[in-house]
Amino acid sequence: MDKAFPRLRARDDLFTSFINHMLQSKLFYKTNKPSFASELRTGEEKSAISNELLVNAGFIDQLMAGVYSFLPLGFSVLKNVENIIRKNMIDAGGQEILMPVLQPKENWIKTGRWNNLDVLFKVNGSGDKEYALGPTHEEVVSPLAKKNVFSYRDLPISVFQIQTKFRDELRAKSGLLRTREFLMKDLYSFHANQEDLDKYYEKMIKVYFNIFKELGIGKQTYLTLASGGTFSKYSHEFQMVTDAGEDIIYICNKCKTAVNKEIKNETPACPNCSSDSFVEKKAVEVGNIFKLGTKYSLPFDLKFKDSDGSEKPVIMGCYGIGLGRSIGAVVEASHDEKGIIWPKEIAPFLVHLIEINPSTGSGQAKKVKATAEKIYQDLQKQGIQVLYDDREDKSAGEKFAEADLIGIPYRIVVSEKTLAKNSVEVKERNKKSTKLVKIKQLSKLFK
Amino acid sequence: MDKAFPRLRARDDLFTSFINHMLQSKLFYKTNKPSFASELRTGEEKSAISNELLVNAGFIDQLMAGVYSFLPLGFSVLKNVENIIRKNMIDAGGQEILMPVLQPKENWIKTGRWNNLDVLFKVNGSGDKEYALGPTHEEVVSPLAKKNVFSYRDLPISVFQIQTKFRDELRAKSGLLRTREFLMKDLYSFHANQEDLDKYYEKMIKVYFNIFKELGIGKQTYLTLASGGTFSKYSHEFQMVTDAGEDIIYICNKCKTAVNKEIKNETPACPNCSSDSFVEKKAVEVGNIFKLGTKYSLPFDLKFKDSDGSEKPVIMGCYGIGLGRSIGAVVEASHDEKGIIWPKEIAPFLVHLIEINPSTGSGQAKKVKATAEKIYQDLQKQGIQVLYDDREDKSAGEKFAEADLIGIPYRIVVSEKTLAKNSVEVKERNKKSTKLVKIKQLSKLFK
Numbered sequence: 001m002d003k004a005f006p007r008l009r010a011r012d013d014l015f016t017s018f019i020n021h022m023l024q025s026k027l028f029y030k031t032n033k034p035s036f037a038s039e040l041r042t043g044e045e046k047s048a049i050s051n052e053l054l055v056n057a058g059f060i061d062q063l064m065a066g067v068y069s070f071l072p073l074g075f076s077v078l079k080n081v082e083n084i085i086r087k088n089m090i091d092a093g094g095q096e097i098l099m100p101v102l103q104p105k106e107n108w109i110k111t112g113r114w115n116n117l118d119v120l121f122k123v124n125g126s127g128d129k130e131y132a133l134g135p136t137h138e139e140v141v142s143p144l145a146k147k148n149v150f151s152y153r154d155l156p157i158s159v160f161q162i163q164t165k166f167r168d169e170l171r172a173k174s175g176l177l178r179t180r181e182f183l184m185k186d187l188y189s190f191h192a193n194q195e196d197l198d199k200y201y202e203k204m205i206k207v208y209f210n211i212f213k214e215l216g217i218g219k220q221t222y223l224t225l226a227s228g229g230t231f232s233k234y235s236h237e238f239q240m241v242t243d244a245g246e247d248i249i250y251i252c253n254k255c256k257t258a259v260n261k262e263i264k265n266e267t268p269a270c271p272n273c274s275s276d277s278f279v280e281k282k283a284v285e286v287g288n289i290f291k292l293g294t295k296y297s298l299p300f301d302l303k304f305k306d307s308d309g310s311e312k313p314v315i316m317g318c319y320g321i322g323l324g325r326s327i328g329a330v331v332e333a334s335h336d337e338k339g340i341i342w343p344k345e346i347a348p349f350l351v352h353l354i355e356i357n358p359s360t361g362s363g364q365a366k367k368v369k370a371t372a373e374k375i376y377q378d379l380q381k382q383g384i385q386v387l388y389d390d391r392e393d394k395s396a397g398e399k400f401a402e403a404d405l406i407g408i409p410y411r412i413v414v415s416e417k418t419l420a421k422n423s424v425e426v427k428e429r430n431k432k433s434t435k436l437v438k439i440k441q442l443s444k445l446f447k
Numbered sequence: 448m449d450k451a452f453p454r455l456r457a458r459d460d461l462f463t464s465f466i467n468h469m470l471q472s473k474l475f476y477k478t479n480k481p482s483f484a485s486e487l488r489t490g491e492e493k494s495a496i497s498n499e500l501l502v503n504a505g506f507i508d509q510l511m512a513g514v515y516s517f518l519p520l521g522f523s524v525l526k527n528v529e530n531i532i533r534k535n536m537i538d539a540g541g542q543e544i545l546m547p548v549l550q551p552k553e554n555w556i557k558t559g560r561w562n563n564l565d566v567l568f569k570v571n572g573s574g575d576k577e578y579a580l581g582p583t584h585e586e587v588v589s590p591l592a593k594k595n596v597f598s599y600r601d602l603p604i605s606v607f608q609i610q611t612k613f614r615d616e617l618r619a620k621s622g623l624l625r626t627r628e629f630l631m632k633d634l635y636s637f638h639a640n641q642e643d644l645d646k647y648y649e650k651m652i653k654v655y656f657n658i659f660k661e662l663g664i665g666k667q668t669y670l671t672l673a674s675g676g677t678f679s680k681y682s683h684e685f686q687m688v689t690d691a692g693e694d695i696i697y698i699c700n701k702c703k704t705a706v707n708k709e710i711k712n713e714t715p716a717c718p719n720c721s722s723d724s725f726v727e728k729k730a731v732e733v734g735n736i737f738k739l740g741t742k743y744s745l746p747f748d749l750k751f752k753d754s755d756g757s758e759k760p761v762i763m764g765c766y767g768i769g770l771g772r773s774i775g776a777v778v779e780a781s782h783d784e785k786g787i788i789w790p791k792e793i794a795p796f797l798v799h800l801i802e803i804n805p806s807t808g809s810g811q812a813k814k815v816k817a818t819a820e821k822i823y824q825d826l827q828k829q830g831i832q833v834l835y836d837d838r839e840d841k842s843a844g845e846k847f848a849e850a851d852l853i854g855i856p857y858r859i860v861v862s863e864k865t866l867a868k869n870s871v872e873v874k875e876r877n878k879k880s881t882k883l884v885k886i887k888q889l890s891k892l893f894k
Contacts, residue, residue, distance in 0.1 A: 022542075025600075026604070027542070028542045028544070028595055028604055028606050029595060030594065030595050030597075061591055061594065063546075063547050063549075063550070063551065063587060063591075064549075064551045067547045067549050068547065069544060069545065069546045069547060069587065069591055070544055070545040071544055071595075072542040072543065072544060072606075075543050075544050075545055078545065095469075095474070095475045095519040096519060096522050097475070097516060097517055097518055097519055097522050098516065098517040098522055098525065099510075099516045100510050100514045100515065100516060100628050101548065101611060101613070101628055102510075102511075102514050102613065102627065102628050103510070104510065104511045121570050121571070121572060122570070122571050123568050123569070123570050123571075123580060124568070124569050124570075124571070125568060125615050125627075126615050126617060133570060133580075140510060140516065144508055144510075144516055147477065147508065148475055148476060148477050148505075148518075150477075153472075157473070157475055159475050159519075164548060164611060166548070166549065168572050168573050170573060180549065180572075181547050181548055181549050
């Protein structure tokens, strides 16, 4: 057997091949000066602060209402969010698949949603054919499961995808918080009985809170009871409290479970602990889980042979998280008047290295640049993701303002002044203080 | 500064969080018995052998004509292909972005393609609005570049995405070789002058051949001259020779450059070396690169200020590879009458571990299972991706036939017979011979 394993090498490369270092002079982006001052923003305007920050800092670009491109900085954040979600889904036993955007009209007729789902985009094809542009995938995953699930031995099983969805939202106005095209993680679980679904569903609530914790919005996010449809009393939304939210939730002061407006109107006491003391908050829905029961297995004839030989319909659950919306929510939760403050876990880079040049061409300028370049290389060797502001035509003030706007966790400045002390200046984005660190000590900083 | 770097940990996790080990009894898939016998297949039927293999082995599922889901095995291959392409694009200086599927009608009117591109899917939205379902992204990337490119200092620059595209192909019948919804890598390059584009274009030809080599189809793939439009004499297709191909190419016997049918009819001699000796072959296009010149920069007013202060239109190039089509092409190029033979670089797993149980419940059966489970754990610890056929209700014959169909590079068998010699049986999918390897030596096999 050969000893060479290109595959293992390829997997190693994969790590270093994601964007992990970049010269700012080469980066595909342009920043705009922030036009907002948060204390002056009101009502409608105020709802879009994450949008304004993400657009001004060059993370995303609006193509039309509710439709955005992710630029390199935004794409890096998106990949980090995707990987946090993927890891948690795989840990929860999910198998990753990829289902299509284009879906047959007949499947949507079968579930009655072709004419009843107002956000459904319809596509014209040749030969007067019509298709649905997938806003969700029950109409695909149910017939797919029918081809792969036959016996109780095949259950439980869960599959997920991280895939682009489409909804013709009229209210597409809050940047990534409500778009018409968006990346979503949707997991579907299949069970032999209700108890098994209930158990998995409870586990998934914990998994979701772990995801929001890793995304940096765990503390602001509340499990919120919502209407459950035919098959269970409640479904559950994960609502992040923010003034930019378009939803209203009522958080129980005693047990911290929340209910949405519909449930609050129906049930004045907390369904979890019976307390009647609530606080009302604006919030944005960052996730939603639902016990589907047999709602989709029945129309698609998805059944299995149980251990006693009888045929039964498969019991289903579904579990969604919007990736773009999560990013918007993080920025709503974590910014100041100067710009974004990224949590380390999803920041586009960990370090923003900035050279401040005294005057172009001088001996000192050369020394500053040579030192910055050396640090840039050293950080890469350590596997630290670094954006290096190597631009010579920008002032220190411009560079600092832009770094604050972009919001990378660590700022390292190399200047004539720091070099005089054989040091660099290190500042964390979420702190006021700076400190001088000896260049020789820098390699220890990230260990 | 804190010493804990969750971000670095998350990146480490990323590696292990892709599907890298799986119990076959839990895998979301079902195989069908191969219904083909390659020597008996003719004409139309023969063109779909990769489709039949990928469907029968449980890699993909057809939702409707030209539209497929990727199941866990197929998704793993897709991710491997994606990572090979991504790595090569980043090495070539590409910056990864993500542009939308939904595109404004007015951009397509502007380039004259709204009514002239017969494969364009059109979408109906609320308020009688119409959108294009992106078959390509010149209509998005050109106005996007206009917001980010202003000066000669911003050039050259290149951006790419790995993203889902839509084309209403009437001939969608060859499985992944021609679909209506497909993942594509498209890179767009922007230059200050023609010479710079020409230089980058030549470099990209080398990068493309490196990708096809890494995918395992380098030897069968030919650079093929095709019609170039207004701005250059030729564009270039990368054509892989296969009987399943719907294109005809003419390979120069002297210099091995190929031309497509259109060029062959216009120019009987080889445009590269003037030889007139060609061999005619069926082929499938796996990549295409094109010098766009100012075709899209002019309608979108994409210009830059040159070093002499004058304003000039940006010069563009575009470079595409279909991911699904590449997978179909690999299977066309690498299979036998028993099933798929995956190249190691993109195989869904590197090792297929199979336990053969003598009789359920016996002491020997327990020992076989315990040994297989130990090996399964050990391979994972080594970072080897392994599919473990732990099923107790399948015969050795069924397991071997399915392993051949799925096509994982290394098959490791644990049975009563091998255990008697403290060994396992190792076989490579693309070789006839098997050999016994001592269990103690197994850990050295993949070093």
